[in-house]
Amino acid sequence: MEDSNSLEKLKTIREGSAEILVAEHVFYNPVQEFNRDLSISVLSTFSRIYQREKAETRRKKAKEGDPPVEQVAIVAGEKCEDGLRILEALSATGLRSVRYANEVPGVKEIIANDLSKSAVESIEKNVKHNKLEHLITPSFNDAMTLMYTSTHPDKRFTAIDLDPYGHPTRFLDGAVQSIEDGGLLLITATDMAVLAGNSPEACYVKYGSVPLKTKACHEMALRILLRCIETTATRYGRYMVPLLSISADFYIRVFVRIFTGQYACKKSSSKQSMVFQCTGCESFTLQPLGILKPNPTEQNPNQIKFGTPIGPYVSSRCEHCNHQHHMGGPIWSAPLYDVDFLKELLETVEMKQFKKLTTIRRIYGTLSVIKEELHDVPLYYTLDRLCGILKLESIPMMKLRSALLHAGYRVSYSHASKTSIKTDAPVSILWDILRFWQKSHPVKKERLIEGTPITAIFAKEPTVEYRLHDIHPDANPPSRKESLSRFPENPAAHWGPGTRATLMVSDNKMMKSVKNQNKRRKEQDIAKKQRQSSGGDSPERKHPKTDQGNGDKETEEVATAAAVEETTTCE
Numbered sequence: 001m002e003d004s005n006s007l008e009k010l011k012t013i014r015e016g017s018a019e020i021l022v023a024e025h026v027f028y029n030p031v032q033e034f035n036r037d038l039s040i041s042v043l044s045t046f047s048r049i050y051q052r053e054k055a056e057t058r059r060k061k062a063k064e065g066d067p068p069v070e071q072v073a074i075v076a077g078e079k080c081e082d083g084l085r086i087l088e089a090l091s092a093t094g095l096r097s098v099r100y101a102n103e104v105p106g107v108k109e110i111i112a113n114d115l116s117k118s119a120v121e122s123i124e125k126n127v128k129h130n131k132l133e134h135l136i137t138p139s140f141n142d143a144m145t146l147m148y149t150s151t152h153p154d155k156r157f158t159a160i161d162l163d164p165y166g167h168p169t170r171f172l173d174g175a176v177q178s179i180e181d182g183g184l185l186l187i188t189a190t191d192m193a194v195l196a197g198n199s200p201e202a203c204y205v206k207y208g209s210v211p212l213k214t215k216a217c218h219e220m221a222l223r224i225l226l227r228c229i230e231t232t233a234t235r236y237g238r239y240m241v242p243l244l245s246i247s248a249d250f251y252i253r254v255f256v257r258i259f260t261g262q263y264a265c266k267k268s269s270s271k272q273s274m275v276f277q278c279t280g281c282e283s284f285t286l287q288p289l290g291i292l293k294p295n296p297t298e299q300n301p302n303q304i305k306f307g308t309p310i311g312p313y314v315s316s317r318c319e320h321c322n323h324q325h326h327m328g329g330p331i332w333s334a335p336l337y338d339v340d341f342l343k344e345l346l347e348t349v350e351m352k353q354f355k356k357l358t359t360i361r362r363i364y365g366t367l368s369v370i371k372e373e374l375h376d377v378p379l380y381y382t383l384d385r386l387c388g389i390l391k392l393e394s395i396p397m398m399k400l401r402s403a404l405l406h407a408g409y410r411v412s413y414s415h416a417s418k419t420s421i422k423t424d425a426p427v428s429i430l431w432d433i434l435r436f437w438q439k440s441h442p443v444k445k446e447r448l449i450e451g452t453p454i455t456a457i458f459a460k461e462p463t464v465e466y467r468l469h470d471i472h473p474d475a476n477p478p479s480r481k482e483s484l485s486r487f488p489e490n491p492a493a494h495w496g497p498g499t500r501a502t503l504m505v506s507d508n509k510m511m512k513s514v515k516n517q518n519k520r521r522k523e524q525d526i527a528k529k530q531r532q533s534s535g536g537d538s539p540e541r542k543h544p545k546t547d548q549g550n551g552d553k554e555t556e557e558v559a560t561a562a563a564v565e566e567t568t569t570c571e
C-alpha cells in the first residue's frame with residue numbers, strides 16, 4: 001500500500017480514489033478511513049437531496065413566471081456549477097478534500113484549509129498530484145478567520161467539515177454562521193474521555209454540559225455535542241436537524257443540517273434535557289428544559305404553547321434502591337437521526353460505486369443497526385451492567401428482549417454498544433424482569449447486604465411471570481440475523497485519535513507501536529489464561545477485554561479514550 005519516497009521524505013498513500021503524498025510533519029490517521037468513507041456516503045446523499053431541493057425551488061419559480069433552468073446530470077470528479085461549496089476547515093494532507101472531489105457527485109468547489117504551512121504545501125502537492133485543480137482550492141488560514149469572513153449569504157458554504165484534534169467546540173460559532181440555510185455540518189470530536197465523564201468540569205468548560213459516568217456514555221457524548229451545536233446555532237436564529245450521529249472507535253461524528261427560523265428556535269428547550277442518574281442502581285430519568293403544550297385556536301388548530309416543566313422528575317431518593325441521584329446534562333434529547341435521510345443513505349451505500357469503499361461492510365452494518373434503533377428513546381442500559389449491579393448470572397439477551405416484547409414494550413440495540421438495551425419500558429420493568437430471572441438463578445445469600453441496590457431491588461417480588469423462554473419473533477433483529485458487521489471489531493495497531501505530535505506519519509514510531517502492542521497482547525493473553533484457570537472472571541467480565549493498548553504510550557488521549565471504550569466492549 002505504501003511506498004516511501006526518501007528523497008522528498010514523502011510517503012505515498014492510497015485511500016479510496018486518492019493517492020496522496022504525506023510529509024513527515026503532516027497529520028494522517030489511517031484508522032479514520034471509516035470516518036472518511038462514511039462522510040463520502042453522507043455527502044453524496046446530501047448532494048442528491050440538495051439538487052432535488054434546488055430543482056423544486058426552480059420548478060416553483062417557473063410556475064411564478066421565471067424561465068426554467070435546465071438541470072444537468074451530476075458526475076463525481078466534474079465541476080457542477082450549481083453544486084456544493086464545501087469547506088474542509090482543518091484539512092491536514094488534503095486527503096479528505098481529494099476524496100470528496102473524486103467521489104462525491106455535484107461538487108462546485110472545495111476549499112481545503114489548514115493553519116499549518118507544511119500542511120498547506122502538502123494539500124497543494126496532493127491537489128496537483130490528483131489533477132483536481134478545477135475543484136479544490138488550497139487555503140492557508142485560521143479556520144475561524146476563514147469562517148468569520150464567510151458569513152455573508154453570498155460567501156457561505158453548503159457543507160463544512162470540522163475534523164479537529166480533540167474537541168470541535170471553538171469552531172462551532174463560525175461554522176453555524178458561515179453555513180448556508182439548509183447546509184450540512186460534518187463534525188468530529190475525539191476527546192471521548194472528557195465527553196464520557198472522566199472530568200465533568202472539563203466537559204462543562206468545553207461543551208456547556210455535565211456528562212455522567214454511564215454505560216450509555218457514547219450516546220451521551222453524541223447528545224452533548226449535538227446540544228452544543230444547537231445552542232450555538234439558536235443564538236443566531238438558526239437551528240439544527242441531525243441527519244446521522246455515530247459513535248465509532250475512539251471518536252464521535254455528527255452530520256447535521258442548519259436551518260434559519262426564529263419560531264423553530266423557540267422549540268429548542270423542549271429538545272434538551274437534564275439527566276438524573278441513581279448513584280446506586282444507575283436508573284436514569286430525563287427531565288426536559290421546556291415543554292410544548294397544545295393550544296388550539298379556531299384560526300390555528302395546531303397552535304402550541306411553550307411551558308416550563310414542573311420538577312424534579314425524581315424524588316430525593318431513588319424509588320428502586322433508595323440511593324441519591326447525580327444530575328448531568330443538559331443533553332440533546334430529540335432524535336439523533338433523520339429517518340428519511342437514513343433510508344436514502346442506505347440506498348446510496350448499496351449503489352455499485354460504494355461497494356468499492358474499504359469499510360463498506362462496516363458502514364452497512366452500522367447503518368442497519370441505526371435503522372433498527374428506537375429513535376424516540378434517548379440513552380440505554382447495558383445487559384452486563386444491569387446484571388452486574390444485581391450480581392446476577394447474566395440473562396441471555398434474546399430472553400430479556402423477548403420478555404420486554406411479550407410485555408408490550410419496544411426494544412432495540414444502540415449502535416454504540418454491543419450489549420445495549422434501548423427500550424420504552426420504564427426501568428421498573430427491567431428490574432422486575434430481573435427479579436423474575438433471579439427466581440431461577442438465585443443470587444448468593446451473602447450478596448444481600450443491607451443498604452445495597454441488590455437488597456432493595458430483591459426485597460420485592462416480581463409482579464408477573466415474564467415470558468423469557470418463549471423467544472419473540474422480533475427478539476433477534478434483522479441486522480443480527482444476517483450477521484452484519486454491526487459493531488467495531490477489535491482495534492488495530494496505533495488505534496486512537498492521535499495528536500499533532502503522534503500521528504505525523506513516522507515509520508519508526510508506528511513500528512515501535514505495533515511491536516509494543518503485540519508484546520502487550522501476549523502478556524494479556526497469558527494473564528487471561530491464568531485468570532481462567534483460577535476461575536477468576538467476575539460476572540461483569542465474562543468476556544475478555546479487548547486490547548486497546550497503544551503500545552508505546554503514544555498519547556494520554558489515546559489511553560484515556562481506550563479506558564472509556566473498555567467500559568462498553570465487554571459483551
Ligand SMILES: C[S@@+](CC[C@H](N)C(=O)[O-])C[C@H]1O[C@@H](n2cnc3c(N)ncnc32)[C@H](O)[C@@H]1O
Pocket residue numbers: 027028029032036089090091092093095096113114115116119141142143144163164165
Ligand atoms: C485531525 S487533523 C485533520 C485531519 C484530516 N481532516 C483528515 O481526515 O486527514 C487537524 C488539522 O487541523 C489543523 N488546525 C488546527 N487548528 C487549526 C486552525 N485554527 N485553523 C486551521 N487549521 C487548524 C492542524 O494543522 C491539522 O492539520
Ligand SMILES: [Zn+2]
Pocket residue numbers: 278279280281282283318319320321322323453
Ligand atoms: Zn437506584
